[in-house]
Amino acid sequence: MRLTEQQVRSLYGQDVQDRSGATIGRVGQVWADAAGEPTWVSVRTGSGTHDESMAPLHAARLQPGRVRLPYDRATVRGAPAVESDTEQPLGVDQLTLLYRHYQLPGQGAVRQPEQPPRGSTGAPETVRVEERARFGTVREPVGTARLRTRVVTENVDGTVPVAHDEVTVVHEPVTNAGDVPADLGEEQRDLVLHAERPVAVKERVPVERVRLARHEVVEERPVHAQVRREVVDPDVPDVARRDR
Known part of the structure; x- marks a missing residue:
């Protein structure tokens, strides 16, 4: 997969989806091969650890704001991982495990760019990265409503007419x-x-x-998040500084 410099820059922080379209995490870092072509990305899955799962880019589909991989979620999350924000290149042992995990043919040397691809002007530059919070919702069960039938006993009073026979002795003369x-x-x-x-x-x-009837009620609730951003502090000698 040959990517432009702009495409490589845009990979950082993009959503990573599995082959069904379910989100696995976000792109943390990008690795390139010896020719400078991006070949691997690390995926921040938000699992609470400082490790990022590795995934190949050779068959990935780049879509606006997301990278879609031809693997399921379990395969990517179970892949060999690297530590977040590592600056170490991938070793031979790591590559062997990755190629074996994804059942990829062949193996080539790779290098890890310390920053997203730089311009070709030769002048030092860096790309400032910041986190953006995107708020949404997660549907989860909160309880179960049930219909239970139980038997209660109560007293019911009423009246009914009753009849009975009574005997009267009748005397009649015989004629x-x-x-x-x-x-x-x-x-x-x-x-x-x-x-x-x-x-x-x-x-x-x-x-x-x-019967039970379920109705969805939509309401606004506040949600908070902490995001990080990089601040670039240039260190320029006074003799070479020019205020703008």
């Missing part, structure tokens, strides 16, 4: 001689009596449907 029994004797006649008693019959009936 027909034919109703006279043939002989005197003992006899028993039964009358079954009935009475109602109150009972409660329970039945299950659906009364309402209950």
Whole structure:
């Protein structure tokens, strides 16, 4: 991959994405080969350590503000790492591990530029770097809403009409001689009596449907970050200083 000087300068601090488009981290440093062509970048993954994972640039796609690698996140994060802001060039052992990790053919010597590529005028110059804070949001679970059904018992009172049989003795004169029994004797006649008693019959009936509805509420919240920037202090002898 042949890059212009401006493209190389723009690599520093750009987002690094895996092959699915997920952000892995940001470009920390750039390494060039013996011919001065950028070949490796280190990725600041924000994992809380001072190490930066190495990734090759040979098949990377440069897009506005980001570098997209043809590897997944786990491969890049698990790659051999270097210490942040190191000024040591990559050694043979490091290169061997990197080529083996990314399964790359061949191996060439590389050198690490101490600063982003300089101009060709021969005059000393440096590139001042500063951090920029970009605020966004991260979606994460904060809790679980549940519908629990439990059974409670309550007393229900009511009244119902009940009926029962009562007996009244009725005496009626006999006017027909034919109703006279043939002989005197003992006899028993039964009358079954009935009475109602109150009972409660329970039945299950659906009364309402209950569900959970999720609504997204957007609100503004303050967010703070600390960013670092480089300050260039020129050290020029008075005899050569010219105020502007």
